[in-house]
Amino acid sequence: MDLTFYKYQGTGNDFVMIDNRTKTFPKENIKIISYLADRHFGVGADGIILIENDNKFDFKMTYFNADGSETFCGNGGRCAVAFAKHLNIIDTETTFIAFDGEHFATIKNSIISLKMINVDEIKVSENSVFAYTGTQHHVELVADLNEYPVFEKGKKIRNSYKDPGSNVNFVQQIDESTFRVRTYEKGVEDETLACGTGVTAVAIAMHITNKTKSNLISLPVEGGILEVSFTVENGIYKNVYLKGPAEFVFKGSITI
Numbered sequence: 232m233d234l235t236f237y238k239y240q241g242t243g244n245d246f247v248m249i250d251n252r253t254k255t256f257p258k259e260n261i262k263i264i265s266y267l268a269d270r271h272f273g274v275g276a277d278g279i280i281l282i283e284n285d286n287k288f289d290f291k292m293t294y295f296n297a298d299g300s301e302t303f304c305g306n307g308g309r310c311a312v313a314f315a316k317h318l319n320i321i322d323t324e325t326t327f328i329a330f331d332g333e334h335f336a337t338i339k340n341s342i343i344s345l346k347m348i349n350v351d352e353i354k355v356s357e358n359s360v361f362a363y364t365g366t367q368h369h370v371e372l373v374a375d376l377n378e379y380p381v382f383e384k385g386k387k388i389r390n391s392y393k394d395p396g397s398n399v400n401f402v403q404q405i406d407e408s409t410f411r412v413r414t415y416e417k418g419v420e421d422e423t424l425a426c427g428t429g430v431t432a433v434a435i436a437m438h439i440t441n442k443t444k445s446n447l448i449s450l451p452v453e454g455g456i457l458e459v460s461f462t463v464e465n466g467i468y469k470n471v472y473l474k475g476p477a478e479f480v481f482k483g484s485i486t487i
């Protein structure tokens with residue numbers, strides 16, 4: 232079949248977006264999903280996103296990593312909102328459903344502000360923090376992020392977690408409320424240019440370990456700048472918002 236797709240990116244985290252309201256996309260076929268994501272033989276992307284109808288919400292977002300595994304994606308969620316606006320499903324605000332539950336989002340120009348799930352699964356260890364922000368994230372401070380071997384160290388730490396593993400975020404503090412981040416993503420099995428659930432975990436990890444007192448954190452990543460804000464109630468991080476650009480790149484069609 233000929234598949235029409237749209238390519239979007241959010242701070243360089245890139246996605247093949249598919250309007251699957253007709254339910255024609257063979258989403259059980261992992262081979263097709265990884266073919267679409269393949270940068271040499273397919274379209275090329277960190278992940279594949281389906282937009283589908285839902286009875287209760289504006290739409291349903293389904294996210295697959297490049298290897299076909301399913302989870303939630305923060306930057307993908309922001310791109311899904313931009314795509315739903317392009318499809319005229321929503322206007323400037325929306326509530327949609329995804330792998331980790333319900334999300335609210337607003338759009339202003341091409342800046343999407345996405346409400347993340349409440350974060351209560353946080354484990355502070357001596358040199359790292361683990362947080363579940365819609366998916367699994369390991370956070371670790373390093374002295375020199377430029378020189379850090381993100382791929383080698385990230386892969387090792389990713390595999391030290393039991394199935395399904397963890398994404399791994401390496402962080403360098405720039406000032407009181409700014410933290411630079413590089414992320415190794417499971418499911419892509421490489422460093423990506425940005426990770427939304429990752430910077431969300433970083434902001435929370437830096438706050439809970441007293442590296443910052445701010446609840447509005449700026450997070451420069453390889454593909455741009457993201458922002459995370461939150462409130463804290465009884466140790467639970469609530470009203471967590473991930474904010475940044477989400478942009479259309481091109482539209483195409485491919486035979487699958």
Ligand SMILES: N[C@@H](CCC[C@H](N)C(=O)O)C(=O)O
Pocket residue numbers: 244296302303304305306307366367398416417418419423425426427428429
């Ligand atoms: N880039 C994403 C996270 C995508 C999912 C991740 N690779 C996983 O398997 O947990 C983001 O922006 O959050």
